[in-house]
Amino acid sequence: MLDKTYSPQDVEARLYKAWEEGGCFRQGVKSGRPYTIALPPPNVTGSLHMGHALNHTLQDILIRWQRMRGRDALWQPGTDHAGIATQMVVERQLAEKQQNRHDMGREKFVERVWQWKAESGGMITGQQRRLGESCDWSRERFTMDDGLSHAVRKVFVELYREGLIYKDQRLVNWDPKLLTAISDLEVEQHEVKSHLWYFRYPVEGMADTFITVATTRPETMLGDTGIAVHPEDERYQALVGKYAILPIVGRRIRIVADEYSDPEKGSGAVKITPAHDFNDFEVGKRHSLEMINIFDRHAHLNENVPEKYRGMERFAARKAIVAEMEELGLVEKIEPNRHMVPHGDRSQVVIEPWLTEQWYVNAAVLAKPAIEAVEKGDIQFVPKNWEKTYFDWMRNIQPWCISRQLWWGHQIPAWYGPDGRVFVAYDEAEAQAEAAKHYGKAVDLTRDEDVLDTWFSSALWPFSTLGWPEQTPVLGSHYPTDVLVTGFDIIFFWVARMIMMGLHFTKTAPFHTVYIHALVRDEKGQKMSKSKGNVMDPLDIIDKYGADALRFTLSIFAAQGRDVKMSEQRVEGYRNFATKLWNAARFAEMNGCVLPDDFDPKAPEGIINKWILGRLAQAVRDVDAALEAYRFNDAAGALYHFTWGTFCDWYLELIKPALTGEDAALKAETQATCAYVLRQLIHLLHPFMPFVTEELWDKLYGRPDGFLMLRSWPGDGVRSEDKAAAAEIDWLIRLIEGVRGARSALNVPAGAKIAMQGIGDDAELIRRLLRHSDPIKRLARIETITMEQAAPTGEQAQGCARIVIDGTTFVLPLAEVIDIAKEKERLGKERDKALAEIAKIDAKLGDASFVSRAPEAVVEEQKERRGSYSAQAEKLADALQQLG
Structure with a gap:
């Protein structure tokens, strides 16, 4: 039996450990067509912030979805050595002990940095696990691993020998403190x-x-x-x-x-x-x-x-x-x-x-094929408008300064002879051989002290992490990768350079899609910053509400081209969504909803069961279509509305008579259908909310077929929509919602049971009302349902509210329940007040001076307020109309 409440704090760490130890994240766990995402490597000095949480959640949704679809999914993780940031961390530690790197010397300082990396670096990877990220940790890489360092040296040497890397005197951004x-x-x-x-x-x-x-x-x-x-x-x-x-x-x-x-x-x-x-x-x-x-x-x-x-x-x-x-x-x-x-x-x-001599890459040459790849559609940006940004940068590209005056990083593989002549080689022995050939004798060489820009090694990430330049099996199967999920601020610094390097060294674009997500802002639309005091720490949110609630909040607001407005209240709301799912599962369990081994979703005949199976099929199609198009918000929205509205609020309510009735065949069919829909729903929600769904799978089904995350994605065998059933149950829902809406708008007391009259003599309408009288009475709090030939007129009509469903008028006599005249007066005043607020906002938004001077977030807030007042005024007008 499921616990009464779901506690993410008691579940998440245990489940993640079981997944990782069970090898669930490993490439090769499924045998289908390869699917690959290279995780943008966070800095080894970093900690999980809300931008990471959004970026990583979207990638994990894609990876879990494709893995469940049978793809051989690889989410390649790793961290970046973050030259300046990491060197600063260690230098600060030394300063606390009245030491500095110059006193230590380069070799011992670099040893100290490696020591720090082993002890404290990579904290963020533990935090990634807290978010539920299903990376293949067995393949975790670091930009200064031996293999990646070999790739960096090969790229530098080959570009130099092709004349695409050179030294030049140009202006750079010079930091006179970090030197x-x-x-x-x-x-x-x-x-x-x-x-x-x-x-x-x-x-x-x-x-x-x-x-x-x-x-x-x-x-x-x-x-x-x-x-x-x-x-x-x-x-x-x-x-x-x-x-x-x-x-x-x-x-x-x-x-x-x-x-x-x-x-x-x-x-x-x-x-x-x-x-x-x-x-x-x-x-x-x-x-x-x-x-x-x-x-x-x-x-x-x-x-x-x-x-x-x-x-x-x-x-x-x-x-x-x-x-x-x-x-x-x-x-x-x-x-x-x-x-x-x-x-x-x-x-x-x-x-x-500052004008200084540095190492440069001839980016203009490398940019040409990278521009063509996007022009031809080999690489597509989502949203498409970011292609313009990409083209603007690439068509006006400047030489890329790749040298940094640091000690931590990939030291440039260049050695200088006695007269300053440079020898670029894979290692010192090769440089010595070249120098001896040039000078006719062995000479002392001095290595260039500079290291490479961190973006240089990151530019190789999609293929160096898979073993390049060695032609490894995983490089052959999982390169090129599929999609890159990243922020707009590094389109030039990272995305463009990966495309340039990928095309130059592998002759293939490193990915076919670049999905650019927006910023995570605070609830007012302001950028989060420590100075404003509006930063939300994802780890604090996870501690309080669970990873699923944070993940679902980020995904449902991740509309293309629109910033995500985060608030703790929103996360709390989606924590309640997880609770709703849990309670629905408990309801099903307590009512004996068990799935028979031979259940066929095409077999049920009960109208409500046929309806929910059709709605489930539509939800599967909606989620698949949205994820194929990287519309994460639409996918999450479809699941939210199906779970909370269609399944919990309507289906579970509508089947209560069948579950407690005397028709044994209908009861058994309904129990099986409910169990089937819940089971499929847990599958559909898993990429978005992996922890609560895996826990439900474990508790309800005991993992007879292994972990939920390795189950097959819903699809085959789902019943197509029964149009007659859909039309009838949709009509029923709209009728109940109409009555509920009228009661709410007109301040009818919640406990008051009222009469309802259908106007007309349509035989099918009468049959529907008879078939569904129980849920109408129970869910709309109706005492009696009658059919009348004509609607009330004259004084009698003044005491009634009217709703119209599919052309049929339903009358609710309310004269004995509320004061009609007073209610009309109240509604009129509230509507006038809402219209006055709309007029004020329109005056502001119509003022060009206000719109040009006010911060974007303030203008957006005014537009949102107008939308809210407009909806309120429309609702009040409808209520007045219902009263005639």
């Missing part, structure tokens, strides 16, 4: 209060003539090598081609015409510092301007500036430069200015665009 280049994804834009300084630069050979430039970064002026004005800006046309004299420094800098300059912004003239601004770098290349780096790696001014400024910290230099320019009388004005400034997401210091 490394970082990717755009590791840069945060912070709005700061600052100033816009207008400096006057003298024009060479033109006495008392100045050109005014506006800048937010006075400290970079010492590296200016040009001034840009717009070609069509008449104010400066006479100056194009001339030179200005850079104050303080005295350098001649050319005035060039370039469309980058905005005539409407600042003075319309822009100082160009190619070595310290990404836009200026491009302008400098177009006009062959000199590139002068004025900062060292700590963002202190270097030897390329006047002596008095050398060694000065950049923001101290800003103050000193402004002061000197004021002394020279060259500050035209200073305006307050709010603007966005890039900061390192981990160091939280201002990022410096």
Whole structure:
């Protein structure tokens, strides 16, 4: 017998352990066609957050669904070594002991990081298990495993030998605290209060003539090598081609015409510092301007500036430069200015665009086949609108900086000879052999100290995790993978690079579908952040409500292109859904609903049984179609409505007379049908709510055929819809709902039993009312049902409510139960109030100023409020109409 209540805290850990020990997650557990998802590897330093919970839940739904469909499903797990993040964790630990990595040396520091990884790293994989993720943990990989490291070296060496990896001097995002280049994804834009300084630069050979430039970064002026004005800006046309004299420094800098300059912004003239601004770098290349780096790696001014400024910290230099320019009388004005400034997401210091020599990948060459793969439809984005984002990035792609000035990561396989000549090789022995051949003798080599960008190894993830470059059996069977589930923020950083690398090294796209999920926000639609105090920890939610409730909440709100609004109340609601399922199973068990071995879903003849079997078949089709199209919310919604509404609220209520009646044949048929539908329903819900469904399977059926998660997905043998049964039971439900709705809207006391009159003499209607009088009376709280030739008129009609079902009017005499006049007055007032609120909201939404200034979440909230008031007004209008 099932326990009275379901307690996820007593079930989840036990079931997960049984699944894992039973080998349920392993590739090969089913023998059908391969199906593969490569889990986006979370950082080894990470912990499960709500974005992970959404991403991983959607993947697990797909994997469990396909596994139950008989596919040889592989969900490939693993973690990323997360270069900067991991190095920072260990460096902080060292700092607590007054130690640093430089004192330890590279080799011992890297050993210490590996030690930390063994002891504490990978905490997130334990948290993934809490969510119920059915990854093949026997195949867990780490981006610095020997096999993956071998793949990284092979890719680097081959790309270098093809001329697609090279060294170059370009601008990078330089973190002067961490002393490394970082990717755009590791840069945060912070709005700061600052100033816009207008400096006057003298024009060479033109006495008392100045050109005014506006800048937010006075400290970079010492590296200016040009001034840009717009070609069509008449104010400066006479100056194009001339030179200005850079104050303080005295350098001649050319005035060039370039469309980058905005005539409407600042003075319309822009100082160009190619070595310290990404836009200026491009302008400098177009006009062959000199590139002068004025900062060292700590963002202190270097030897390329006047002596008095050398060694000065950049923001101290800003103050000193402004002061000197004021002394020279060259500050035209200073305006307050709010603007966005890039900061390192981990160091939280201002990022410096810095000209330095780094290793690069010629991404433009690799991008061409990757663009074609999406253009031809070999890879499809869902939702499709993300293809535009992908194309925009890929068609304007820049060289990819792949070197990082760290110690933790894949050290670049490059060695330098005595004269600086580089030898790229698979290992030091091969580099030594190449060097000896080049120099004609053995020489000492020095290895490049840099490591590779973490995204470089991650770009190989779909095939390196399967054993590439070795041609392993699993690589042959499970590559390419099927779908990638990820967030929009890494379409370029990860998705595009996986496509580029996959096509280049395997000649095959790494997946056929990229499903882009939205963000998880708070209940008001605001982005979750620690500073706002609105972060929801998925582990806290699981502790309180269970993993199933969290998973179902995330899936039912995961509509394509729409952010998920999370609240604890919603999770609590879907915890109640799990309880509803449990209670339905207890009801079936207590009423002897056992499935005979020879049950045929095509055999039942009872009208309610035929109806529920048809509805079950439709639910199977709806769920399959929704999951095929990655409409997770529709799949979850179909299951929710079928489970709670169709099965629990209606079928279980409608079959009570059959379960307690004297018709033994109908009772046996109904018990078997109920057991069959419940059993199939548990199957259908399993990918979404694996724990409660597996526990029900275990308790009700004792796992005679093994775990539920390895059972076959419902499909064959499900009865198609009986149209006559569907029409009749749907009519019955709409009639009961209509009466219930009228009672609720008109404030009829819950305990009051009322009369109902059907108007007309339709023979089929009379037969239906006779057949279903028991559920109508019981579920709509009707005392008597009669048929009348005509509806009440005159004064008698004023005391009645009317509902219309399929063209037939049903009259509910209420004069002795409620005060009709007062009820009409109340309904009218409430409707007027709702209409007034709608008018207020419409005025706001019609105000272009409000819509443009208000945060998106506030506008969305107003639209939701309007929808709520509109539905309320419509409901009140219907109630008034029912009263005539």
